[in-house]
Amino acid sequence: xxxxxxxxxxxxxxxxxxxxxFHLREDDPQMARVSAAQQLLFPAEPHALCDEIGLNWWAVLxxxxxxxxxxxxxxxxxxxxxxxxxxxxxxxxVVAGCDRNMLSTLLGGLPRPYAYxxxxxxxxxxxxxxxxxxxxxxxxEAAFTDWLDTLVQRADVSSLTxxxxxxxxxxxxxxxxxxxxxxxx
Numbered sequence: 001x002x003x004x005x006x007x008x009x010x011x012x013x014x015x016x017x018x019x020x021x022f023h024l025r026e027d028d029p030q031m032a033r034v035s036a037a038q039q040l041l042f043p044a045e046p047h048a049l050c051d052e053i054g055l056n057w058w059a060v061l062x063x064x065x066x067x068x069x070x071x072x073x074x075x076x077x078x079x080x081x082x083x084x085x086x087x088x089x090x091x092x093x094v095v096a097g098c099d100r101n102m103l104s105t106l107l108g109g110l111p112r113p114y115a116y117x118x119x120x121x122x123x124x125x126x127x128x129x130x131x132x133x134x135x136x137x138x139x140x141e142a143a144f145t146d147w148l149d150t151l152v153q154r155a156d157v158s159s160l161t162x163x164x165x166x167x168x169x170x171x172x173x174x175x176x177x178x179x180x181x182x183x184x185x
Contacts, residue, residue: 029131032121034115034116053088063091068090068107073087085115089118148160
């Protein structure tokens with residue numbers, strides 16, 4: 001029996017929803033890179049970090065041996081910022097179940113060393129590339145516009161009505177400037 005790869009109606013409507021991501025000009029994964037310039041006050045030890053993320057020590061040594069880690073975890077007693085980010089980034093993928101082939105697929109287009117902040121990147125499965133997570137605080141109007149567009153496409157009248165009521169309430173709370181003191185006499 002052959003599986004169908006045709007998009008369902010749900011997938012098609014999801015793909016039509018505009019994403020805040022497309023409003024960003026700075027969609028370079030390099031912006032999520034962590035540098036070793038700043039030393040940590042309490043640097044992590046490689047073994048402790050591996051225990052924290054649930055990564056087997058043998059797997060860490062193998063990651064370095066296979067070239068996934070740019071540093072030898074055995075050779076450092078304390079990790080700098082970049083080493084910790086790299087170990088967290090690669091280690092989290094391994095803990096999530098990625099094998100060597102999946103690591104090759106996921107990391108193929110991402111420059112080494114893999115010292116990236118996990119909180120700033122995601123893998124876009126449609127484009128098969130790493131992208132920066134949008135910062136809604138950097139572009140609040142774009143985020144709000146995208147949200148409104150999404151609600152319109154979903155025909156979410158209830159949410160749109162609520163937003164309208166909140167906007168009217170907010171406008172009513174803004175003091176109206178007086179036209180000067182001439183009309184007051």
